Amino acid sequence: MKLSIALVALFPVLTSAFSSPNVLPSPKSRTQQQQQQQQQQHTALCMSPPSLVDLNQYNLALEDIAQEWTAVITGETAMMNAGARLAAKSSKEIFVDTIQVKFPRQSSGGLGLELLEIAGGRDDGLGIVVISGIVEGGSADNSGVQLGDSIAQVAVQTVVQNNNDMESLTECQQESSVETECLGYDATVDAISSLPAAMEDNEVIVLTLKRLRRKPKVTVKLQYPPSQQESDTTIELFSGENLRRAMLTRGVKLNDALSRRFDSGGTGDCGGEATCSTCVVNVVQGGELLNPQAIQEEQMLKKNPKWRLGCKAIVGHGMQQGEMTIRVNPRQWD
Numbered sequence: 001m002k003l004s005i006a007l008v009a010l011f012p013v014l015t016s017a018f019s020s021p022n023v024l025p026s027p028k029s030r031t032q033q034q035q036q037q038q039q040q041q042h043t044a045l046c047m048s049p050p051s052l053v054d055l056n057q058y059n060l061a062l063e064d065i066a067q068e069w070t071a072v073i074t075g076e077t078a079m080m081n082a083g084a085r086l087a088a089k090s091s092k093e094i095f096v097d098t099i100q101v102k103f104p105r106q107s108s109g110g111l112g113l114e115l116l117e118i119a120g121g122r123d124d125g126l127g128i129v130v131i132s133g134i135v136e137g138g139s140a141d142n143s144g145v146q147l148g149d150s151i152a153q154v155a156v157q158t159v160v161q162n163n164n165d166m167e168s169l170t171e172c173q174q175e176s177s178v179e180t181e182c183l184g185y186d187a188t189v190d191a192i193s194s195l196p197a198a199m200e201d202n203e204v205i206v207l208t209l210k211r212l213r214r215k216p217k218v219t220v221k222l223q224y225p226p227s228q229q230e231s232d233t234t235i236e237l238f239s240g241e242n243l244r245r246a247m248l249t250r251g252v253k254l255n256d257a258l259s260r261r262f263d264s265g266g267t268g269d270c271g272g273e274a275t276c277s278t279c280v281v282n283v284v285q286g287g288e289l290l291n292p293q294a295i296q297e298e299q300m301l302k303k304n305p306k307w308r309l310g311c312k313a314i315v316g317h318g319m320q321q322g323e324m325t326i327r328v329n330p331r332q333w334d
Contacts, residue, residue, distance in 0.1 A: 050318060050319075051318055051319040052317070052318030052319065052320055053318065053319055053320055053321075055097065055213060055319060056146075058213040058214050058215075058216055058319075059146065059148075059211065059212070059213055060094065060148070060212045060213065060214060062147060062148055065130065065148035065212055066118050066130070066148075067089070068088050068089050068090060068094055068212050069086065069088070069089075069118065069119070069128050069130070069150065069212065070086075070087050070088065070089045070128075071084050071085065071086055071087060071119070071126070071128060071182045072084065072085055072086075072087045073126075083182075084126055084181070084182035085181060085182060086128070086150055086152070086181060086182060086210045088212055092215075093214060093215060094212055094213065094214050094215065095212075095213055095214075095215055096210050096211070096212060096213075097210070097211045097212075097213050098152070098208065098209070098210060098211075099144070099149075099208075099209045099210075099211055100206060100207065100208050100209070101140075101143045101144040101145055101206075101207050101209065102143070102157075102204050102205065102206050102207075103139055103140055103143040103204070103205055104139070104203070104204060104205075105139060105156060105198055105203040105204060105205045106138070106139045106198070107198050108139075108198070110138065110139060111138070111139055111140050111154070111192070111205065111207075112134065112135040112137075112138015112139040112140045112141055113131050113133070113134060113135065113138070113140050113145065113151075114131070114132050114133030114134070114135065115129050115130070115131060115132060115151075115185060115188060115189075116129065116130055116131075116132035116185075117129050117184055117185035118130055119184075120184035120185060121184070122184065125183060125184050125186070125187035126182050126183060126184060126187075127182070127183060127184025127185065127187070127188075128150060128182065128184075129150060129151070129180075129183065129184065129185050129188045130147075130148050130149065130150050131145060131146070131147055131148065131149045131150070131151070132147065133147070134147070139205060140205075140207070143207075145207065145209065146209075146211060148211070148212065149209040149210065149211050150181070150209065150210045150211075151180050151181075151188070151207055151208070151209060151210075152179070152180060152181035152208045152209065152210050153177055153178070153179050153180060153181070153206075153207070153208035154177065154178055154180060154191070154192050154195065154205065154206075154207060154208075155175050155176065155177035155178075155205070155206040155207075155208075156175065156176045156177070156195055156196065156203055156204070156205060156206075157173055157174070157175045157203065157204045157205075157206055158173070158174045158175075158200055158202060158203050158204075159173055159174075159202050159204075160173075160174060160202075175206075176195055176196055177195075177206075178191040178192065178194060178195060179191070180192065181210065215238050215239065216238070216239040216316055216319055216320065216321035217236055217237065217238055217239065217316070217321055218236070218237050218238075218239060218286075218289055218315045218316045218320075218321060218322055218323070218324060219234060219235075219236055219322075219323045219324070220234065220235050220236070220237060220286075220315070220323075220324045220325075220326055221233075221234050221323070221324065221325045221326070222234070222235065222247075222252060222326055222328055223284070223325065223326070223327045223328065224327075224328050224329070225327075225328070225329055225332035225333050226333075227332055228329070228332070233252075235247070235250050235252070237315045237316070238316070239315060239316020239317075239319050239320060239321060240314060240315070240316055240319075241314070241315055241316070242310075242311070242313070242314060243281070243290075243308070243310040243311075243313040243314070243315055244272060244279045244309075244310030244311040244313070245272075245311075246315070247310060247328075252328065253328075254278060254279045254281075254310060254328065254329070272311040273311070274296060274297060274300075274309055274311055274312050277300060277301075277309060279309060279310035279311050280301070280307050280308065280309055280310065280330060280331075281307065281308055281310055281313075281326045281327060281328055281330065282304070282306055282307055282326065282327035282330035282333070283306050283307070283308055283324065283325075283326055284306070284325040284326065284327055285323070285324060285325040286322055286323055286324030286325065287306065287308075287324075288320075289315060289316055289317060289320050289322050289324055290308060290313045290314065290315060290317055290324075291312075291313065291314040291317040292317075293308070293312070294312065297309050297312050304330070307330060
């Protein structure tokens, strides 16, 4: 309880967390199909790319979380139902990740979590609620839940045995779920309380959580051929950026006059189609921070294993961060 009280000071109540004043229909009026569709859409939007590192290293400090949580209310489109979803205020530097954790359901039926509303007071029941405490020995203890997470969905799964042909048993998973993303405290508690009471020993709680994380970055040192008489420069890229596009937008000249097209042997910029090699760079340091080469790129550059096509190179592969050194226009180096 002391932990929860201390967190109240870290999570001041936000009075203007929603980017639209529109009042939505009560979340309880949504059909189960609409809820599932919205959850799938939100997951697709917010789930981080496959990771090669522990993403928890990018978690925000507790004192920063409350000021970064916000919510976006959207109207219905061809791709998404109307609703509210969690977002980060500093979306250029911070992203909302989607995490699922599972743990056995205790007979008490409780989650073992303490919740705190940091935005709310709306007539439609919308708000932002975060986890402010984890009860020691409770259901969610040591499950991977983090303070500052917001619960987007709570599901109860039950695995039952079906005897289909009197000779073999198959497992059938039954699930009851409620959506809680962007609900105020009372609406969140009401939604969780509406789940069926604990009945079986083989029930599992599945929490879909939203977590704020900073976007990992890669620092790239650029070295130019002596003939260009340009000083080395350093640029900073977010993990997941395309190297060619990022360098061009930052004013780095990549068109190597000495390059020859792989497809025709002539000259000319292919526009990022991986056929001209005018954007090729020499990776002196940090090659492990790039995505693996595809077969075509590997064949094109097999005589120079440290070279990469800028148009096919993604920095910070697997959500990595770090430092790289790259030589621009490598054909012009002695």
